[in-house]
Amino acid sequence: MSAAQAxxxxxxxxxxxxxxxxxxxxxxxxxxxxxxxxxxxxxxRAVDHVSLTLGRGEVLxxxxxxxxxxxxxxxxxxxxxxxxxxxxxxxxxxxxxEGHVVDTSVLDGDDLRLFRWEKISMVFQGAMNSLNPVKxxxxxxxxxxxxxxxxxxxxxxxxxxxxxxxxxGVDRNRLLAYPHELSGGMRQRVMIAxxxxxxxxxxxxxxxxxxxxxVVQREILQEISRLRAELGFAVVFITHDLPLLLEISDRIxxxxxxxxxxxxxxxxLYTRPQHDYTKTLLSSFPSxxxxxxxxxxxxxxDLADSGGER
Amino acid sequence: MTTLExxxxxxxxxxxxxxxxxxxRAVDHVSFTLEPGxxxxxxGQSGSGKSTIAxxxxxxxxxxxxxxLLGGRPVGRSRSAQRAYRSQVQMVFQDPxxxxxxxxxxxxHLARPVALHHPRMSAAQVRSRVLELLTRVRLDPTEEFAARRPHELSGGQRQRVAxxxxxxxxxGILVADEPVSMLDVSIRLGVLNLLGRLQRExxxxxxYITHDLATARHFSDDIMVMYRGSIVERGPADDxxxxxxxxxxxxxxxxxxxPERRLAELA
Numbered sequence: 136m137s138a139a140q141a142x143x144x145x146x147x148x149x150x151x152x153x154x155x156x157x158x159x160x161x162x163x164x165x166x167x168x169x170x171x172x173x174x175x176x177x178x179x180r181a182v183d184h185v186s187l188t189l190g191r192g193e194v195l196x197x198x199x200x201x202x203x204x205x206x207x208x209x210x211x212x213x214x215x216x217x218x219x220x221x222x223x224x225x226x227x228x229x230x231x232x233e234g235h236v237v238d239t240s241v242l243d244g245d246d247l248r249l250f251r252w253e254k255i256s257m258v259f260q261g262a263m264n265s266l267n268p269v270k271x272x273x274x275x276x277x278x279x280x281x282x283x284x285x286x287x288x289x290x291x292x293x294x295x296x297x298x299x300x301x302x303x304g305v306d307r308n309r310l311l312a313y314p315h316e317l318s319g320g321m322r323q324r325v326m327i328a329x330x331x332x333x334x335x336x337x338x339x340x341x342x343x344x345x346x347x348x349x350v351v352q353r354e355i356l357q358e359i360s361r362l363r364a365e366l367g368f369a370v371v372f373i374t375h376d377l378p379l380l381l382e383i384s385d386r387i388x389x390x391x392x393x394x395x396x397x398x399x400x401x402x403x404l405y406t407r408p409q410h411d412y413t414k415t416l417l418s419s420f421p422s423x424x425x426x427x428x429x430x431x432x433x434x435x436x437d438l439a440d441s442g443g444e445r
Numbered sequence: 446m447t448t449l450e451x452x453x454x455x456x457x458x459x460x461x462x463x464x465x466x467x468x469x470r471a472v473d474h475v476s477f478t479l480e481p482g483x484x485x486x487x488x489g490q491s492g493s494g495k496s497t498i499a500x501x502x503x504x505x506x507x508x509x510x511x512x513x514l515l516g517g518r519p520v521g522r523s524r525s526a527q528r529a530y531r532s533q534v535q536m537v538f539q540d541p542x543x544x545x546x547x548x549x550x551x552x553x554h555l556a557r558p559v560a561l562h563h564p565r566m567s568a569a570q571v572r573s574r575v576l577e578l579l580t581r582v583r584l585d586p587t588e589e590f591a592a593r594r595p596h597e598l599s600g601g602q603r604q605r606v607a608x609x610x611x612x613x614x615x616x617g618i619l620v621a622d623e624p625v626s627m628l629d630v631s632i633r634l635g636v637l638n639l640l641g642r643l644q645r646e647x648x649x650x651x652x653y654i655t656h657d658l659a660t661a662r663h664f665s666d667d668i669m670v671m672y673r674g675s676i677v678e679r680g681p682a683d684d685x686x687x688x689x690x691x692x693x694x695x696x697x698x699x700x701x702x703x704p705e706r707r708l709a710e711l712a
Contacts, residue, residue, distance in 0.1 A: 348490040375629070421659045
C-alpha cells in the first residue's frame with residue numbers, strides 16, 4: 136500500500152535470519168497465554184491460550200470468522216470485558232516507548248483509566264454507529280481531552296479536536312455537525328480521529344471498514360497507513376476480509392475457535408499457508424485478476440463445504 | 446423462455462427540504478435485458494442506484510419513464526398480471542436474518558409461495574414440493590429442516606431457504622441483491638456455487654447485484670458497472686475487470702483488495 140510499509144515486509148520475507156523481525160526485538164504489546172471464558176449457562180472458552188506479539192509500529196492482521204473470539208481477544212487486551220466474561224489466565228504486557236513494562240492485569244481504578252486510550256486505543260466494530268446521536272462531534276471529541284487532559288481549556292480542546300479532524304481528512308467546520316449529518320465514511324474517520332486523539336502507541340481496529348463500500352474503504356485504509364507512517368503507532372487490524380489483510384499487514388494471525396492456528400508474515404501466509412483452515416479461508420476469496428475461483432462459473436467443484444457449515 | 450428487459454428506464458425521487466423540492470435521479474436512462482441461462486452482475490458503490498434497479502424489477506417502485514418488459518410485453522396493472530409477473534421474477538434478499546419470519550417453520554416459508562402460485566395443488570403435493578425444494582438447496586435431512594424455525598439454522602442455511610423460497614414459484618428470472626455479503630466468508634462460495642448450479646439446471650436469468658468485483662467476475666457472464674444512476678460500462682465479465690475502460694471502473698478495481706498486487710510489488 137504505502138512505500139513506508141514495503142521495506143518491512145520485504146525484510147521479513149527475505150532475511151529473517153539476518154535481521155530478526157521487529158516484533159521480537161522491539162515489541163510494544165505482548166500477549167502471553169491469554170484465556171477468556173464466558174461463564175453463562177455453559178462455560179464457553181472464547182479465547183484459548185493465545186500468545187501474540189506486536190512489534191512497535193507494526194500492522195498485525197487478525198483474521199477469523201464470526202464467533203472465533205477475535206473481538207473478545209481485543210476487548211481482553213484493553214481490559215474491557217464485562218461479566219460473564221472472565222480472564223482465566225495469561226498476561227498482557229505493554230512496553231512503553233520509554234522502556235517501562237506494564238502488566239495490564241494489575242491496573243485498576245485511575246491507573247486503568249489513564250492507561251486506556253492513552254496507550255492503547257480502539258476503533259470499535261460498527262464504529263459508524265457508536266457515536267452519540269444527540270451530541271455534536273465537537274463535544275464527543277472534546278470529551279477525550281476533558282477526561283485525559285483536564286488542564287486544557289475549552290478553546291484548546293476545540294482547537295485540538297479541529298486538528299484531529301483535519302488529520303483524518305474531514306473539514307474542521309464539521310465539528311458543529313451531529314453524527315447523522317455525516318456520511319458513513321466520515322463517521323468512521325471521526326472514530327479514527329478519536330482513537331488517535333492522545334497519540335497512542337497501539338490502535339486496535341475491530342472491523343473498521345466492514346460496512347463501507349470499497350472506494351471509501353480504500354480511502355480510509357490509505358489514511359490509516361499515512362498516519363501510521365507519520366505517527367508510528369502499531370495497529371492490530373481485525374477483520375474477516377483476508378485479501379484486505381494480505382495487502383495491508385506486516386504479519387497475519389489466523390484465529391479459529393479461540394486459538395491462533397497460524398501466524399506468519401503476510402506474503403508467506405499467502406504463498407505458503409500451512410494450516411488447513413488458512414487454506415480454506417484463502418480459497419474462499421476468488422481472485423480479482425487471476426484464474427483462481429473459476430469453478431464458481433464452470434461448476435467443476437460443487438459445494439465442497441456443505442458439510443462444514445453444519 | 447422468459448426475458449426481462451428494461452428499456453430506457455428513469456426513476457426520480459422527490460426530496461423535500463423545507464419549502465424547496467428537489468429531484469434525485471436514482472436511475473438515469475438504463476436499458477438492459479436479462480436472458481435465460483445468463484448471469485449478469487450489477488456492480489457499483491453504495492448509492493449508485495443498484496438497489497433501486499432491484500426494486501423496479503420487483504415492481505416495488507414504478508419507473509418515472511421508460512418500460513419494463515417481460516417476454517417482450519409490458520406488464521399490466523391488474524392483480525392477476527402482477528401475480529403472473531411475480532411467478533416469473535423472484536428475488537433473494539441480502540439479509541437472511543431479517544428475511545425469514547422467526548415465528549414460522551421453514552416448511553411454512555416454502556409452502557406459502559408454492560400454494561399461492563399453484564392453487565390447484567393438494568396439501569400432500571405441496572408438502573412433497575417443499576421437500577423437493579429443500580433437497581435442491583441441499584438441506585438434508587429435508588424432513589428435519591422443514592420442521593425447524595429460522596433461529597435453528599446458520600446464516601448460510603437460512604440463505605439457502607431464501608433461495609428455495611425464491612425458486613418455489615418456478616421463476617424464469619432471479620434477482621439476487623448481495624446474496625452472500627452477510628454470510629461468513631468460508632461459506633460464501635458454497636452459496637454462490639449453489640446459485641450457479643441452480644441457475645444452470647433451471648436455465649434461469651440471474652441479476653447478481655454486488656459491490657464485490659471478485660465474485661462478480663467469477664460468478665457472472667456479463668458485468669454492468671453502475672455509477673450515479675447510469676451504467677457506465679458493460680461487457681463480458683473478464684473484459685470489464687481485466688481491461689476496464691471507464692475511469693470509474695478503474696477506480697473501483699484499484700480500490701478492491703488484491704493480494705496479487707502486493708506480491709507483484711515485492712517481487
